[in-house]
Structure formats: C-alpha cells, structure tokens
Amino acid sequence: MSALTPAPALDLLKGTLDLLMLKALSWGPAHGYSMARWIERLTADAFQIGEGSLYPALHRLEEREWIESEWRVSENNRRAKFYRLTSRGRQQLRAETANWTSFVEAMGKVLRTTEQPN
C-alpha cells in the first residue's frame, strides 16, 4: 500500500467496492476469494486496498438483501461461502451502473473542457 495514495479516495472506494462486487456476481455465484482475484486482474490492482475489506462489504450487501450466501463445496473440495445476486441486487446493479456512467461522463466532460470559468 503506497503512502502516496490520498486518503479521501477511500470514501469513494466504498461505494465503488459495492458496485464492483455486484458486478462480479452478475455472472453467477462466487466466493469472496475469486472475487478478489477478479478485481485484481481487471483493475490491475489500481485500488490497492486490503483484500479483507471485501468481506465486511459483502456481509453488508447481504444484510441489505442485495446478495445471498450459501455454503457450498469449492472447486478444490473445500467448504466455501458462495454469494449470488438477488433480484433486488440485480436491480441495484443496473441503477448504480447508470449512475456511475453518467457521473464519469460528466466528470470527463469537465476535465476535458477548454472553457474557462469567468
């Protein structure tokens, strides 16, 4: 973890993490470890967070009933807790994705602009 990472980014990160996990589960049930690997692979470790933070986030999502969990046997024959999206979670994912996209577009537009504030 780099000491240069600015602290305010963490707040942003929290909502982002939720969205990332909803997205990760949109392909089907998965356990936390595989989600951590998926995020690492896709973001090239851009967030640099402790992987452990995934778990409180997952449990919170479960509390909100956006995801549900089930103990199953994993690919290497161990008992693992699998999560999957509920229909409410799926709805949430759609809504958040739309929000995020429009946010990014708006931000991008602002940052790319050449117009100067008067």
Next chain:
Amino acid sequence: MPEPGGWRRYLRFWQSNIREDVDDELRFHLDMHERDLRAAGRAHGVAREEAERRFGELQQVREACIAIDTRRRELVRRREVMGDMWQDLRFALRTLRKSPGFTLVAVICIGLGVGVTTTILSAVHGILIRPLPYPKAEELVAVYARWTHSGTIENGVNISYQDYLSWRNDNRTFATLGMYTWEALAFSGEGEPERVDAASITANLFPLLGVTPILGRNLLPEEEHQGKSSVVLLGYRLWKRRYGGDPSIVGRTVTVAGAPLQVIGVMPQGFAFPDRGEAWIPFVVEEHIESRGNRQFAGAIGRLKPGTTLEQGQRDLDVISKRLQQEFPRENLGWDAQAMTLREDLVGDLRRPLLIFLGGVGFLLLIVCANVANLMLTRGAGRQREIGVRVAIGAARGRLVRQLLTESLVLAGLGGVLGLGLAVVGIRLFGLAMPNGLPWYIPLRLDGATLAITLGLSALTGILFGLVPAFRNTDINLTGALREGTGGSGEGARRARLRSSLVVAEVALSLVLMIGAGLLLKSYRAYTHTNIGFDPKGVLTFRVSPPEAKYPHSEQRIVFFNQLMERLRALPGVEQAGGANGIPFSGWNVQAEMTVEGHPEHPQGEPLDVHYQAVIPGFFKTLGIPIVAGRDLSPLDRDTANRVGVINETLAKQEFPGEDPLGKRIKIGRLADKEPWVTVVGVVRDFRHYRLPQPMGPAIYYPYYQWASYTQTIVLKTSGLPANLLPGVVRVIKSIDPDLPTYQVQSLEQAVNRSLWRPRMQGQVIGLFAVLALVLASVGIYGVVSYAVAQRTRELGVRMALGASRGQVVGMVVRQGALLAVIGVGAGLAGAFALTRVLATLLFGVEVTDATVFVGIPVLLGVVAVAASWLPALRAARIDPLVAMRAE
C-alpha cells in the same frame, strides 16, 4: 411466492455459529491465496505472509463481519416470529374455512353471548354504576315525605313547603337543601304555541346540583317573591328549537303561560330537570302554600356535607320530623322525611329488573361457554388424528398449542365483532323499550368500559376454550391417536362424558331461564288481560290548559271549555266527547281526606282518602264506563251552591254498606272544614286508573262546570283511527285561542300500553334470553348426538347387519339425546324452584310456582331435545351396514 428452499433456506442461518462461519470464510480466503501464490512459485513461509499482508487488518475485518451478521440475525429472528404469527393466522383461517359449519356455529354462539352480555352490562353500567352527570353526584340526596301509620308505609310522598323549610333550616348534615315542583309551561308568541315540561325551583337548587347556565345566570333568592318572579331559565334544546339559539336571548321577554317573562339564562346542552323539564321558573311562596299540611310539592334535593353519609342525613331529618310531629300533630302526625340517594330516586325501580337481567345474562353466558367448549372438544376429538400425525412428524408442542390458540382467538375475534354489532343494536332497543326514550341522566351507550369488557370477554372465551382443548389435544398418546377410530379408548369415553355433562348443564340452565321467562310473560299476559273497566279503543286524548294569566276567572274557563266541547262534538268522526283532570294510566293521582255527612268522622291517622277529580260530562260515556245507579254528570250541573258528584262502586260499598248512597253528602276535609258539601247523584262502575297492579280505591268525580280547574285532558271517541281526528282538533283550538298549545296527544290505547312498558320489557328481555338458551341447548344436544353417531357408525352398522331395524337404531340414538335432556330438566327444575323466587316482586297474577309454566316449559324443552336428536338419528338409520363396517 416461491417455496422457501435453495438459497433462501440460508436466511435461517441463525441456528449456525456466526463466529465460526466468519472464521471459516476468512481462512478459506487466506488458504486459497497461499495455495495460488505457492503455485506461482513463492516459498512456503513467504506465500502465507504475502497472503496475510495483502488481506490487511484481519482482526478488524473479522470483527466487522461478526457485527454485521449479529445485527442481521436479530432482524431475521424478529421477522421469523412475525412470519410465524402470520402463518398461524393464515393456517387458522384456512382450517376454519375448511369447516364452515363449525366456524359459523361457534362464531354465532360467541357473538350472541358477547352481544347480549355487553348490552346488559352497558345498561347496568349506565343506569346503576356510572355516576349521575352532576359534580360529586354521590353527595346528592332526594328527600320526600313518608306516611307511616298502623303498619302501612307510603314512601316518596310529595312534601309541604313548611316541612321543607324546617328540614332546610334545622338540619346539621346537609350543605343545603333545595326544592322543586313539576310544571308544564305553554310558550306562545313567535311561532306555534307549545307546551313544555318544566319545574318551579328554589333559587339554590341549580347551584346545589352544580349546574351553571351557559348564558346568563341562575335564579336569585329574591326572585322567589311575588312581583320579582317574572323570569325564566331556558333549556338548551328549547332555546335552539324555539329561539334559533339566539345568542342575545338573555334579557328578552317571552310569553309563557300567557304572561311576559324575562329570559335570564340558558342551561347547558343535555341538561334537563326534573326528568325532561326544559324550562324553569322561580318557586314563588304564595299564601295557600304556607299551610304545613299542604303536601303538594314534588320534592326536595339536598347535598350532604362532605364526609357525611346518607344514614346520618336520614337520622338528622328523623329528629326534625319527630319534633314537628309533636309541635304540629294536626298536620304532621304520622309524617316523617325519607332520604334516598338521587340515583336511587331516579333509577331505583330499575335496579331489580336490571339485576335479574344480569343474572339471566350470566346464565346465558354460561350456556354459551358450555356450547363453545363442547364444539371445541368435539372438533378437537375429530382432529386428534391429524394432530397425532403432526406430532409424529416432529411438530413442536409449543408451536401446535400456539396454532390451536390462534384458531380460538380468531373465532373469539370474529364472535367479538359480531357481538359488538349485536350490542349496538341491543342498546338501541333497550332505549326504545322505555316510553319517551331514555332520560338524559342515563346516557346509555357503548362506552370505553363496556367495549373493554366485550373485548376481554371474547378474548377470555377464546383463551379458555382454546387453551384447554389445545393442551388436551396436543397431550395425546401417539399410538392411541393414530389408531383412533377403532373406538372405545378410555380417552374417548372421558371426553364423551365431559361433553354430555356440558350438555346437561346447558339444558338445566336453559330450563331455569325458560321458566323465568314463562313466568314473566304469563305475568305480562295477566296485565294485558286485566279487565281495566273501560274501553280504550278509538279514543284520542290530549291536554289543554287555558293559562291563569289569560283566564283568571272560572267563568272564563267554563266558557272556553263549553265552546271547545261544542265544536269538538261537531267534528266529523267524533262520536262521544268528554274530559277529566287526569285520564286513567296518566299518572294523575290526587287524593284528599273526605267526610260523609251523618257518618262518624274517621279517627285521626286513619282518614278516608278519596281520589277525586273534575270531569267534563261525557267522560264516562266516551270511555264506555256504565253508571250503575243514579245518573251521570250533566253539562247542566253548574250551580256551585248545589254541588253534585258521582262516586265509584268501591266508595259506595266501603262507606255506604246496606245504604243507598244517592242523595248523601260528602265533603273534602273534616267536618269542621269550610269545604262545600257535595251531593251524590250517581254511582259509576269501578275502572282501573293507576298503573297496574295498583287497584283503584274509593273515588269521586265532580262536574267540571262546578270545579273549573285549569287543565283538562280531553277524550274523543271515534270509530276510525284516533289520530285522524287530530287535524280537526288543532283547528278547533286555534279558532278559539291561537296561543293555546295542544299537548300529550296520544290514543288511550297507547297510554295504557305505555304504562305496561316495564312488565313488557322484562318479559321481552328474559324471553329473548330463553329463546337463545333454547336454541343453544338444542345445538348442544344436536352436536353431541351427531358426534356420537359418527363415532358409533361401525357399531351401528354391525347392529344393523345383525338385524336391528332402522326404527330401533333411531330409537337408540334419540334415547341418548332424550336421556341428556331428562337429566338436564331434572337439575333445571330444582334450580328453577330455588331461583325464580327472586322474580316474586316482578310478577302479577301468577304464582312463582305456576303449574302451567313448571309443566309446560319442561315438556317444550323435551320436545325440542328429541327433535334435536332426531336429525342425527335419521342419519344413523341411513347407514349402510356394509360401508360402515368397511370404514377405517
């Protein structure tokens, strides 16, 4: 909603251990990561270290997860409990829907019980318990005169002004005493003239009661004196009705009894005094009321000093009365004061019937309870197998009890709703039973207290009848329950005995109620079949009072009534016409001590009290009362120097045994009094005048034209409907004096009928209880016998296969029902003999052990019992032996 299962099943994770699960999950992550890192070539120790480093604050994550999961577990647990309740409720509704017959009967039973109980409790609460609507009403006392002589006591007699003054000034227990007397005042000017119930009151009366005008002021003591007394207080409704609620009414002058009176105030909404009075004028001390022996004023009302009891007040008044008897033996010998709580005075005579209703409703409620218990037990027995199966496959006992309890509570709730509806109707009917509706001081309504009682009752019945069978039904021997149907187990026999005793109890209780009702109804019949001695059919009655202000001289009143009668007789449809001060059953009760010329004077203290009144000739003819000797009064009897009168048979027999009363002379008062002598010119047949059962005593009737009082009740005979005469009557009176109201318009039949409201209501209420009891008891018998038939299907089948005829089977089943009825009737008769004695004072013309009732009612109940067992018996007879034996 999809079946719970698959993923959702894990919502119920609260059976698992949260800590272990979190640890397992996190360890799995670290283990997997370590494995992958090693596979990627890290060294053994380094791989684990890197996994842990990448993971971050393990302990923090762990605690956070545990906290979230604990919170979520609580939430889920709460939801599950609610879900269970909802599930129990839906389950209960589903099972109840599956047996609509049982549900309907149970709900109706509970509803009837709750409805009738709430009605009677509301009445008892409203009439006997809730304080009268006055501040500190418990301190208020009504004071009357009491006549005690040689063993006879006459309570609640009117009082004299002088006695009132003595009581008021000499007592030490009352804060103050006030006095009132009844009036009826004619309001005229602006709009239709109308006659309203009113009272003249002493100035201290309303302050003593604690009522204050909403406009203006109360009366002042100086207004009790002549010359300053031209003021009137208005009741709220009169003010609204007649003066449109004019806010500036105070100070206005209105025409009352033909005289101008100044309005000094308006009393609050709802207040009336006494009874229905809605206008009040000062009680004015005139010369003629100064006599101590003149007991013509309605009564006194006092407020006891705080902390003083009624008994202390009574003793205080007794001391004063005793002194007065010594001081004024002529006026006061035999007279003392009678104090009673104001409530007792107003509603005391309703206490006994109400307590009897309360007892009756208690019986009814017991019958309802027995019936519902019976239904529940029968149903429980029927479901024993179902419950056995559920216990066998692992249903928790607590959960089962909760389900059965929910079912009972649902039944009780439905019954409670029905009962509430019935109570609303019942309370309204109760109000209608009283003539003129309920007086203002009995605000009979379904209030918070009775509502709480209703809900409590239905919940109690539910819990009682749910819990007992619920425990019994779940506490069952599994193998026995599963084998149920092979019949004859000890458990089944015990239940059957319990059910039979419940039915016997129901029959016994019903019989007591039915006998009570039989006696009361027979008593009411005796009232209505009493020979009242006159024919009330087709007679219209109404009162007219030419006011003193406008008709001060008797000649004027004679002219008025002469003209009135002439024009009334000329109306089409009028066959006979007459009048009297007070018609029969109107409550008119004026008596005086009288003396017969030539007879020894009655000894002091044993006076000859005679009912007397002035009648407009034609009165006896109109009512169809025959003259048995001499002549009727005539419109020509006008000479006040030669007064005449007609006496009734009782007076003739009592005072003139073996003598011809015609030509004899009688006068009011004693020989020395300066009252005029009246010559007897005729004897009229006795007729009932007072409310039954009070008999008519000696009476004398004077011709109106020699005793021209102010008020007369006119009676008109027609062959059509009495009400049809009314428009003509109103026209005639208007044509003579447009300011004169016609009031108390009713047919004589109505008046007679109305006076019987009490025995009628008693008969109706207990009669209704009895009918309900009979229906409930027959439902009980029907239920038990049907159940027994269902249980014995196999046995009956075998019997029929072995040659028993259908008739024999029917007989066997009916015998069972009849046996229950006979035992119940036996117990009920014993109870009835013991209990109906409390009815003795309410009965008229029937003994408490009336043979017809005590034989007829049990026979009726027996017939109904046999009929109730007949239906299941017919079903038993239709059993096909082959099918029956193959059953199970």
